[in-house]
Amino acid sequence: MQSFLQYRRFGAAARAQIDRGKAKANQANSTQSEPTSAVANEEVQQHIPRQSEANSHHGVNTTVDPESGRTVEEDGESIAGLPIHEVTTTQTRHSMRTALGHSLTGILARNRHAHEGQGGKVFVVDWEGPHDRLNPHNWSIPRRVGVTLQISLIGFFLTAASGIDATVLPQAAADLHVSQVAESLATGLYLVGMGLGSLIAGPFSETFGRNAVYTGSMAIFMIWIMASALAPNFGAQITFRFLAGCSASTPLVCAGGSIADMYDSIEKTWAFPVFAIGSFGGPMLGAVMGAYIGPSPLVSWRWTEWTILIASGLVLILVLLFMPETYGPLLLQWKAAHYRQLTGDDRFLCEHEIVDATLLTRLKVSITRPFRMLTEPIIMVMTLYITIVYIVLFTFLVGWPYIFEQTFSLDQGLANVIFVSMFVGTQANFLLVPIVYRITLKHLQGGKFSPETRLWYGMLGPSVLIPVSLFWLGWTAYSSISVWSAIFAVAFFGFAVAGIFICIYMYIIDSYEIYAASALTFVALIRYVVAGGMTVVGIPFYENMGTHYTLTILACLAVLLAPAPYLLFRYGHHVRAKSRFAVDR
Numbered sequence: 001m002q003s004f005l006q007y008r009r010f011g012a013a014a015r016a017q018i019d020r021g022k023a024k025a026n027q028a029n030s031t032q033s034e035p036t037s038a039v040a041n042e043e044v045q046q047h048i049p050r051q052s053e054a055n056s057h058h059g060v061n062t063t064v065d066p067e068s069g070r071t072v073e074e075d076g077e078s079i080a081g082l083p084i085h086e087v088t089t090t091q092t093r094h095s096m097r098t099a100l101g102h103s104l105t106g107i108l109a110r111n112r113h114a115h116e117g118q119g120g121k122v123f124v125v126d127w128e129g130p131h132d133r134l135n136p137h138n139w140s141i142p143r144r145v146g147v148t149l150q151i152s153l154i155g156f157f158l159t160a161a162s163g164i165d166a167t168v169l170p171q172a173a174a175d176l177h178v179s180q181v182a183e184s185l186a187t188g189l190y191l192v193g194m195g196l197g198s199l200i201a202g203p204f205s206e207t208f209g210r211n212a213v214y215t216g217s218m219a220i221f222m223i224w225i226m227a228s229a230l231a232p233n234f235g236a237q238i239t240f241r242f243l244a245g246c247s248a249s250t251p252l253v254c255a256g257g258s259i260a261d262m263y264d265s266i267e268k269t270w271a272f273p274v275f276a277i278g279s280f281g282g283p284m285l286g287a288v289m290g291a292y293i294g295p296s297p298l299v300s301w302r303w304t305e306w307t308i309l310i311a312s313g314l315v316l317i318l319v320l321l322f323m324p325e326t327y328g329p330l331l332l333q334w335k336a337a338h339y340r341q342l343t344g345d346d347r348f349l350c351e352h353e354i355v356d357a358t359l360l361t362r363l364k365v366s367i368t369r370p371f372r373m374l375t376e377p378i379i380m381v382m383t384l385y386i387t388i389v390y391i392v393l394f395t396f397l398v399g400w401p402y403i404f405e406q407t408f409s410l411d412q413g414l415a416n417v418i419f420v421s422m423f424v425g426t427q428a429n430f431l432l433v434p435i436v437y438r439i440t441l442k443h444l445q446g447g448k449f450s451p452e453t454r455l456w457y458g459m460l461g462p463s464v465l466i467p468v469s470l471f472w473l474g475w476t477a478y479s480s481i482s483v484w485s486a487i488f489a490v491a492f493f494g495f496a497v498a499g500i501f502i503c504i505y506m507y508i509i510d511s512y513e514i515y516a517a518s519a520l521t522f523v524a525l526i527r528y529v530v531a532g533g534m535t536v537v538g539i540p541f542y543e544n545m546g547t548h549y550t551l552t553i554l555a556c557l558a559v560l561l562a563p564a565p566y567l568l569f570r571y572g573h574h575v576r577a578k579s580r581f582a583v584d585r
Contacts, residue, residue, distance in 0.1 A: 001320060001321050001322070002321070002323055002325075003209075003211050003323075003324060006324050007334055009134065010134060010334045010335050010338055011338045013128075013335075014335055014338035014339055015338070015342060017104055017105065017106075017128065018104070018342050018343065020104075020105075021104040104123075104339075105128050105129065106125070106128040106129060106132070107123045107124065107125060107126070107348075108123070108124040109121060109122075109123050109124075110124065112354070122349050122354060123347050123348045123349070124349065124350065124351055124354070125332050125336040125339060125349065125350045126350075126351075127332070134331065135328070136324075136326045137261075137262060137263070137264065144262045144263065146322070147323065147324065148262070148274050149278070150318060150319060151259075151275055151279075152255075152274065152275045152276075152278035152279045153278070153279075153318070154218065154251045154255075154279075154315055154319065155251065155255055155279025155280075156278055156279045156281065156285070157282065157308065157311050157315055158218075158248040158251060158312075159248075159252070159279060159282025159286070160282040160283065160286030160289060160308065160311075161244065161286065161308045162187060162190050162191060162194070162245070162248075162282070162283050162286065163187070163282070163283035163287045163290075163394075163397050164286040164287065164290040164305075164307070164308060165186045165190070165241070165304055165305075166184070166287065166290075166397035166398050166535075167286075167287050167290035167291055167294055167304065167416050168290055168293060168294035168301035168304050169183050169294075169398065170294065171294045171295070172237075172294075172301045175301065176233060176234040181536065181540065182234065184398050184535055184536050184539060186237060186238055186241045187241075187398070187532075187535050188532040188535040188536040189238050189241050189242040189245065189532060190241045190242065190244060191245060191394065191528045191535060192242065192529050192532035192533070193241070193242040193243065193244065193245025193246040193248070193249065194245040194246070194248055194252070194528045194532075195249070195524060195526070195527070195528030196249075196525070196529070197245065197246035197247065197250060198249045198250075198252075198253045198521050198524040198525055198528070199366060199367050199521060199525065200366065201213070201249060201250040201251075201252075201253035201254055201521070202253060202257070202366050202517045202518075203363045203365075203366045204250065205250075205254045206327075206329070207362060208330075209325050210258050210261070210325060210327045211323055211324075213250050213251060213254050214251050214254070214319055215319055215320060215323075217247050217248070217250040217251055218247075218251065218312060218319070219316065220247045221244055221247035221248050221312065222312050222313060222316070224240045224241075224243040224244035224247060225240075225308055225309045226305070226309055227240040227243075228240035228241050228244060229305035229306050229309065230302075249528070252279075252524070253517075253520065253521065255279070256509060256516070257327070257517065258327075259271055259275055261326035261327055261328060265444070265449070265510070266440060266444055268506065268509075269433070269436055269440045269506075270433050270437055272505065272506055273429060273430065273432075276498065276501055276502050276505065277426055277427060277429050277498055277502070280426055280498045280501055281426050281427070281498075283393065284419040284420070284423040284494065285419070285420075285423055286308075287397060287416045287419040288417055288419050288423075289304075289307055290304045290307070290416065291412075291413045291419075292413040294412060294413075295411070295412045295413055329351070332350035332352065333352055333353060335350065336348045365518075366517075366518070366521065369515075369518040370519070370521045370522035370525065371522065373515075373518060373519050373522045373581070374522075376579055376580075376581060377575055377579075378511060378568065378572065378575055378576070378579070378582060379519055379522060379523065381561075381564050381568070382504045382508060382564070383522065383523045383526050383527065385500065385561045386500065386504050386523060386527050387526055387530050387531065388554070388558060388561060389466065389497050389500055389501070389558075390527045390528070390530070390531035391530065391534045392466075392470065392493075392558070394531045394535045394538075395535060395537075395538035395541065395542075395550075395554075397535065397538075398538040398539050399539070399541070399542040399547075399550065400415060401415060402542040402547050403477055403486065404418060404486070407477050407479055407486075408479060408483045408486075410483070418486075419490075421487045421488075421490045421491045421494070422490045422493060422494035425490070425491035425493065425494025425495040425496075425498070426494045426498035428491075428495045429495060429502065432456075432457060432460055432461075432499065436453075436456045436457055439453065439456055440453050440456075450572075450573060451507055451511040451572070451576070451583070452568065452569045452572045452573065454503060454506035454510055455503055455507055455565040455566075455568055455572075456503075457499050457500075457502045457503035458499060458500050458503030458564075458565035459566060459569065460499070461495070461496070461499065462495065462496040462497070462498075462499025462500050463496075463500065463562045463563075463565050463566070464562055465492050465493070465495060465496035466500065466555075466558040467556075467558040467559045467562055468492070469489050469490070469492040469493035469496060470489075470551050470552075470554055470555035471551070471552065471555045472485075473486055473490060473493070474547065474548050474550075474551030475548060475552075477551075503565060504523070505520065507568070508520060508523065510583075511576060511582045512581055512583070515581040519581070
C-alpha cells in the first residue's frame with residue numbers, strides 16, 4: 001500500500017518538475033541573440049567548421065542558424081504533449097525535447113560511456129537536490145524510525161522461529177519417533193538454511209527492491225512453516241524447516257541495506273542498534289513463546305509452528321500496509337519511468353538502468369565475491385568472533401535443560417522462561433548508544449572519524465563480559481547456589497552478545513562500504529552454517545562434558561577473541577590500508 005502511494009507521489013513530483021522544465025526551456029528558446037559585429041561574425045564562421053566536425057564524430061548532426069550564427073542540434077524529435085507552436089528550436093543549441101532534458105533539476109545530460117553500450121545522449125535521473133523530500137535520507141526521523149522498527153519486528157519473528165522448536169524437543173522427538181539429538185536438526189537445519197539463503201538475498205533486493213524481498217520472502221516463509229507444522233514425519237519436518245530458514249535469511253541480510261538507505265554515518269550510530277537490539281532478541285523470546293507449549297496437555301507441540309505462522313502473518317499485514325520502499329536506485333527507476341511516460345522520451349534513465357545488470361549476473365557476483373573475503377584479516381577475525389558467539393547462543397537452546405532443569409530442578413516451562421533474563425540483557429545495550437554517539441560526534445567534528453569508532457560498542461564491556469558471564473554461569477550452576485546467580489550471568493551474556501553483534505556489523509559496513517554486502521554475506525553464511533552444525537552437537541557435548549566444562553571450553557574460546565576489538569581499534573587502520581577491499585581513510 002505504502003509503495004503504491006509512494007509510486008504515485010513520484011509521478012506527481014515528476015509532472016510538476018516537467019512543467020517547471022517546460023517553462024524554463026521555452027524561456028530559453030524565446031530569448032533573442034544580440035547582434036554581432038562583422039568581426040565577431042567572421043570569428044563565428046571560422047569556428048563553425050571545427051565545431052561541426054567535432055560534433056560529427058559524436059554522431060550529432062548540426063546546422064548553422066542563418067540569423068544567429070549558432071549551431072543547432074538536429075535530432076529530428078518533438079516533445080510529446082506540447083503544441084507545435086510552443087516548439088522553437090532555431091535559436092538554441094538543442095531541440096525542444098533535448099532542451100527539456102537539460103533544463104530539469106537533478107538530471108545530468110551526458111553521452112553514454114563505452115561500457116554502457118550503443119546510443120547517444122542519456123538524461124541520468126537523480127534526486128532533485130540534497131534536500132529532495134522523496135529521498136529516504138530526507139524523511140522525517142519519526143517516519144524513518146517507524147520503518148526501522150518494522151524491519152526489526154520482521155527480524156524478531158524470523159529469528160524467533162530458530163529458537164522456538166528447541167523448547168519442545170522431548171515432545172517432538174517422541175511424537176516423530178526419533179532421538180532428541182536427531183530432532184535438534186529442526187533447529188540446526190533452519191540455521192544452515194539461513195546461512196545458504198543469505199547468498200541470494202542481496203541480488204534480489206537490488207533487482208526488485210527491499211519491499212518485494214520483505215513481503216515475498218515472508219509469504220514463502222509462512223508456507224514452509226505451515227508445511228512444517230503439518231509434517232507427517234521427521235524427514236518432512238526437517239526439510240520444511242530448512243526451506244523456511246532459506247526464506248527467513250533474505251530479510252535479515254537486507255536489513256543492513258535498508259538502514260543505509262535512510263541514515264547517514266552519524267545517524268547509523270543510534271539507528272542500527274534500534275534495529276539490531278530488537279531483532280537480536282528473537283531466539284530468546286522465541287524460547288519463551290514456546291515455553292509451555294511442549295508440556296501443555298491442551299495443545300500439541302506443533303503449536304510452536306502455528307504460533308510463528310500467526311505472528312508472521314500479522315507482521316506481513318503490517319508491512320504490506322505501512323512499509324515504504326527505501327532502496328534509492330529503485331526509487332530513481334520509478335522517477336525515470338514517470339519522465340519517460342510523461343515526455344515520450346526514452347533517454348530518461350537512472351544510473352541503475354543504463355547498464356542493465358540482470359538478476360543472473362548479480363547472483364553470480366553475490367555467490368562468488370563473498371568467498372574472496374577469505375583473504376581479508378578483518379573479515380576472518382570478525383567472522384570467527386561472531387561464529388563463537390552464535391555457537392554459544394544456539395547451543396544454549398538445546399543445552400538449557402542441562403543448566404537449569406537438571407541442576408535446579410525447574411520444570412520445562414519455567415526453565416525456558418529464564419530466557420527473558422537474556423533478552424533484558426540485550427536491551428541494556430541501549431545504555432551504550434548515547435555514549436558511543438557522543439564519541440562518534442566528537443570524532444566527526446574533529447575530522448578524525450574512522451570505522452574503528454564503531455568498535456566502542458564492543459570495547460565498553462561486551463567483549464570482556466562474554467567470557468566472564470560464561471565462567472560465571474559454568475561455575476555457579478550448582479544446586480547449592482541460588483538460581484538467581486545463573487539468571488544474572490545469563491543477563492550479562494545477553495548484554496555482551498548483542499553488543500558484539502552491533503560492533504562487528506557496524507565496523508564491517510563502514511570498513512568495506514560498497515563491498516559491505518559481500519562481506520556481511522560471508523559472515524552470515526559461516527556463522528549460521530557452523531552454529532547450525534554445533535546445535536546438533538550441543539546435546540552430546542553437554543551430556544559427555546557436563547555443564548561446567550562445556551561452558552568453560554566456550555569461555556576459553558571467548559577469552560582468546562576478547563582482545564579483538566581493542567587490537568583492531570589500535571591497528572585496524574593499518575590493516576585496512578593493506579586490504580584490497582576495505583576503505584582507507
